[in-house]
Amino acid sequence: MPSTISRPSSILILGGTRFVGRTLVEAALADDHQVTLFHRGQTNPGLFGAAETVLGDRTRDLSALAGRRFDLVVDVAGYDPPVVRRALDALRGRVGRYVYVSSLSVLADQSTPQNEDGDLLELDDDTAPEKLYGARKAACERLVRDAFGARALIVRPGMIVGPHDPTDRFAYWPRRFARGGRILLPGDPADLAQFIDVRDLAGWILRSATSGVGGVFNVTGRPLAFGAFFDACQAHAGAPATTVWASSERLIAAGVNPWMGIPLWIAAPGCEAINEVDVSRATAAGLTIRPLAQTLADTLAWDTARGGPAQGHEGLGEQEERRLLRELVD
Numbered sequence: 001m002p003s004t005i006s007r008p009s010s011i012l013i014l015g016g017t018r019f020v021g022r023t024l025v026e027a028a029l030a031d032d033h034q035v036t037l038f039h040r041g042q043t044n045p046g047l048f049g050a051a052e053t054v055l056g057d058r059t060r061d062l063s064a065l066a067g068r069r070f071d072l073v074v075d076v077a078g079y080d081p082p083v084v085r086r087a088l089d090a091l092r093g094r095v096g097r098y099v100y101v102s103s104l105s106v107l108a109d110q111s112t113p114q115n116e117d118g119d120l121l122e123l124d125d126d127t128a129p130e131k132l133y134g135a136r137k138a139a140c141e142r143l144v145r146d147a148f149g150a151r152a153l154i155v156r157p158g159m160i161v162g163p164h165d166p167t168d169r170f171a172y173w174p175r176r177f178a179r180g181g182r183i184l185l186p187g188d189p190a191d192l193a194q195f196i197d198v199r200d201l202a203g204w205i206l207r208s209a210t211s212g213v214g215g216v217f218n219v220t221g222r223p224l225a226f227g228a229f230f231d232a233c234q235a236h237a238g239a240p241a242t243t244v245w246a247s248s249e250r251l252i253a254a255g256v257n258p259w260m261g262i263p264l265w266i267a268a269p270g271c272e273a274i275n276e277v278d279v280s281r282a283t284a285a286g287l288t289i290r291p292l293a294q295t296l297a298d299t300l301a302w303d304t305a306r307g308g309p310a311q312g313h314e315g316l317g318e319q320e321e322r323r324l325l326r327e328l329v330d
């Protein structure tokens with residue numbers, strides 16, 4: 001198969017109906033590509049009338065794709081090496097280029113700033129449970145690179161935010177500021193956050209893959225100080241609010257989980273530089289990041305339209321925030 005691909009391209013998305021895949025499908029359709037989705041039909045079935053849908057469970061059987069040829073495959077939702085290998089085996093020889101959506105969680109060391117050359121986690125019997133996700137993704141990356149070589153594009157996103165995010169990590173903040181009142185802010189104004197709007201991620205993947213970019217890329221936004229982030233939330237909300245900072249030490253002492261017990265805040269040991277990842281390679285390859293105000297506005301609009309998160313799934317419940325304010329500040 002040729003290593004550069006025709007436009008419009010035939011694109012197979014493994015997944016495609018929840019968050020990252022869904023946004024990729026939207027971008028690919030808007031760009032007039034011919035899009036095929038492969039999924040089980042459980043998550044948002046029938047979402048895209050303009051795309052072909054092939055139904056199947058990739059953990060067991062991809063025979064519905066037998067004989068099909070695609071310019072490009074994007075494996076958005078591959079988590080397990082045997083499952084990723086099964087797709088590679090099923091499509092081998094009939095695909096031009098292959099994109100694997102990995103994660104920055106593959107990095108073995110997140111205590112110091114990393115670029116794409118940092119060591120990766122190893123998957124073996126001794127892999128700690130909290131490292132399994134990253135170690136499995138790292139093993140999947142190796143399979144895709146072994147199978148497709150220079151025709152593979154490995155994308156390592158950091159935290160992905162924006163409309164349709166199934167977690168309540170980012171949406172919590174614009175929603176919380178829109179409510180106003182006394183707002184508990186975690187850590188220190190100089191602490192860093194790092195994230196990417198799903199639409200910037202999807203746009204970059206599509207542009208890069210269809211123009212023949214291969215290799216490994218960290219794909220996330222630039223580090224942003226918590227202080228600046230919360231100022232932007234406040235400016236967007238415009239509701240009367242008093243912000244109150246509580247240090248990481250005090251939050252941990254009060255029993256808050258240092259791994260995002262408060263949305264975006266990460267104070268877990270070993271994660272000191274998790275939000276200082278070098279993205280210069282992706283930037284040089286055309287990654288652009290939309291203004292934060294737009295991500296905040298669109299995320300809040302989406303969150304409001306869905307009626308907020310399900311009960312019990314709020315990033316930080318109102319009661320818990322009140323308890324922390326009482327115990328740590330009053």
Ligand SMILES: NC(=O)c1ccc[n+]([C@@H]2O[C@H](COP(=O)([O-])OP(=O)(O)OC[C@H]3O[C@@H](n4cnc5c(N)ncnc54)[C@H](OP(=O)(O)O)[C@@H]3O)[C@@H](O)[C@H]2O)c1
Binds near residue numbers: 015022077159161
């Ligand atoms: N969120 C973050 O901050 C973050 C950060 C770094 C990396 N990532 C990576 O980004 C990706 C996010 O994925 P997403 O959920 O947003 O992707 P998505 O493609 O929008 O949604 C997941 C898709 O997988 C399909 N699927 C699930 N199980 C399947 C099966 N057994 N067989 C066939 N299809 C199946 C689902 O449909 P059905 O249920 O209908 O099958 C759905 O279409 C992941 O690879 C994750 O590791 C995320």
